[in-house]
Amino acid sequence: MKTKTQTKKIILYIVMLAICVVTVGPFLYTLFIALKPATQGIYDGLLPANPTFANFVDAFYKTxxxxxxxxxxxxxxxxxxxxxxxxxxxxxxxxxxxxxxxxxxxxxxxxxxxxxxxxxxxxxxxxxxxxxxxxxxxxxxxxxxxxxxxxxxxxxxxxxxxxxxxxxxxxxxxxxxxxxxxxxxxxxxxxxxxxxxxxxxxxxxxxxxxxxxxxxxxxxxxxxxxxxxxxxxxxxxxxxxxxxxxxxxxxxxxxxxxxxxxxxxxxxxxxxxx
Amino acid sequence: MSRHPFSKKSLTEAITPWLFLLPSIVILVTFLAIPIIEAFQWSFLDYKIIADTSEFVGFANFKEIFSDEMFWMAFVNTILYVAIVLPLNIFLPMILAVLVNQKIRAVGAFRVLYYLPVVTPIVVAALMWKMLYSQDGTVSNFFVKLGIIDSPMNFLTNTTTALIAVAFITVWKGLGYYMIMYLANLQSIPKQVYESASIDGANGIQQFFKITVPMMVPSMTLVSVLTIINGLKVFEEIALTTNGGPAGATTTLVMYIYDKFMNLDVSIASAAGLVLLLLAIIGSLIQMKLTSGREDDLKA
Known part of the structure; x- marks a missing residue:
């Protein structure tokens, strides 16, 4: 009985985390693009290869x-x-x-x-x-x-x-x-x-x-x-x-x-x- | 209505309420009432905003928009857009509400994470989704991997997918908002109802359809009407992603009004605005009719 509720809980968490991918995903996606260095293409891989704050600095100085x-x-x-x-x-x-x-x-x-x-x-x-x-x-x-x-x-x-x-x-x-x-x-x-x-x-x-x-x-x-x-x-x-x-x-x-x-x-x- | 014991019909007593109302009245009359009245007038005029000349034309502006193919396209697109958003808005947030109503650890964190899109500025939301929807973006990659589409595509420049893609931005941004409405409703359902159902041997899914959904009718009604009223006014998601394109596939009523306004066809814009108002009033009347006397049901 106990393992059954445990399994249920795990499934519940997995479903809830999957929904987070949809609600929070776009933010992370945008953040990752913002952290990508000049040498990496925008859509080149999901994660920034060498994360840099250069784009944030540029946002202040170039605009x-x-x-x-x-x-x-x-x-x-x-x-x-x-x-x-x-x-x-x-x-x-x-x-x-x-x-x-x-x-x-x-x-x-x-x-x-x-x-x-x-x-x-x-x-x-x-x-x-x-x-x-x-x-x-x-x-x-x-x-x-x-x-x-x-x-x-x-x-x-x-x-x-x-x-x-x-x-x-x-x-x-x-x-x-x-x-x-x-x-x-x-x-x-x-x-x-x-x-x-x-x-x-x-x-x-x-x-x-x-x-x-x-x-x-x-x-x-x-x-x-x-x-x-x-x-x-x-x-x-x-x-x-x-x-x-x-x-x-x-x-x-x-x-x-x-x-x-x-x-x-x-x-x-x-x-x-x- | 009983007033405080020293209530006298003195001059001060008569003036005080108006002093309290004065700042708001000045603002609302200048920036709301007068513009609304003018919009009504303009819709019956041929008003040239730059030259500031006008001529009474009766219903000519309405005749013009009703014989404009673009207007009907915008009208149909608006209805289609609402038709896409409506079922998603009714069911997805309800499922989220049921999930975040579970008595489990960290459920508060999930509520916050589901609500985040609501507080995101719409311009940012539109930019993020524009990248996600692009040909090299994640949505396209993901759909290719799932085999839903054969080759990468931009969902916003395809006439078939553009309106759906835009509608999904609206749904995404509203998930948390409507979730909270459902949550309030959900927490007002007496626990005994579920307990007796469990004793009768109903499982979780049966309980959801036999108890939760019927008990959620008041908030479903509210969500539907809000979706319709807000959906009629959709603008930013579209203006900032497709700008009405491709080939007018996402031109909605407000995009139509906005285009006329930018072309300084303010009389046509006003007439189309009145059509929009009429639709909004119909929506609101339905809301009032459906929600009157239901307030107690909604209180958590």
Missing amino acids: DFLRYLLNTVIVTGIAVPFNLLFSSMAGYALARMNFKGRSIVLTLIISTMTVPFQLYMAPLFQIAGELGLRNSYVGLAVLQVSTAFGIYFMRQAFLTVPKELEESAYLDGANRFQVWWKVAMPLVKPTLISLAIYTFTFTWGDYLWPLINTTESSMYTLSIALAQMSQNFDGGNLKLISAASILTTIPSLLIFIWLQKYFISGQTDGAVKG
Whole structure:
């Protein structure tokens, strides 16, 4: 009986490892290409013969990688805190305050979530131009500075905060703003972290909006720069692109490994409520 | 609804909610509501974006796209793409969820490794798969060794395989995401159900099909609808690998819209965008209908 469960376990592990080959394999494949020396062909063997970091060094020196990294950090750095602040403010009002028009505002916000970005990207492109937001950090971040999803996500979280806690704060003489900031916000911290992660991942990897809103290469984010580099894909720069791809992915990976439980809880909350 | 004891209908009380909403409203009106309204208008205009002149043309833009072969090709490709992704998205992540729900050592590590593609920037994912799919790439070598194909090929430049290859990138990137949805559902199934099934002599595979799959219907529904809604909007995987080719084999609705936009045919792009919106609304309505009242089932 015992050997039977042992065998089962071994089979289970083999199956699970085989799936890892599919999910993680492409990363390793790309990493191996990035580590291949100049003398080895890109598709010449799976493993690098003499692993070298030369391609990673080249990614920094032969491209404006640092510039693109800085651009991406700035845009994400604007988007994340502002989305947390503005979305939680709006979400709190929609969850906890009684006012005329509340349900209309909420319905409008929720219904915009269905609208595909590609429907309104052309007018948006024009508006961004008129407001002087093309090729600017604010212009790149502005779509994530407050989002319909964020507002809805935060509202759902505030609905779960026990009213009694807020009421006792009002009895102590706190005003609306203080109750939101000091009582409600600390209680929805997990949701705030989930929203931060979501906004980070989206903004860090966003492609279409930065693509149409940036025309100057000095304003490229990493995603756009990578896509541009790969335009001449079959050239000799594939190892460099692979190295840059790995470098671009590392921040997302680190944040994921650090905050994985919030990725998962945020996603299931969003699924249940959204 | 009970308010706090000192609730008065004072002016401050009336203004406060709007102060909380103000930043978001300014942003959402400027960068979401106005563009959406304009897109509706543009779809009924012949709008020249550079000259900034427009003329009302009624449904002419819609007539034009409906008589455009390329549009229908994009429409069919979009449906085909969703049809390829849908069954894979329903079943593969479910199997992963069952695997990572086992009480075995290091199962947490497997969850992380299965989730990695989800957090990978889409540009990176597309580049990696473009290399894997190339003629000298691993997929080709592997398929030759298995005898599935006779000689090495590039899967992205072949009209038969390109859409499937692109669809697989989507599936790969979503595996972990949908796995987590299934996992939440899976963990809400009472253990007693399995225990009594074991007593009745049902083996693991029987239990999977007789208990797990039926109990997973709520999350299967959710996964299906999300797959359809997201699938309609597929862009990056295609723009960054095949750019709609070869010979339009991977031109989807969004690729069509994007091409029109790049040609500054913004009125046509808007009209095609409205068709996309209509499809998305149909998808969302189905989602609401199917998931309403199911929330409790999904809670872990």
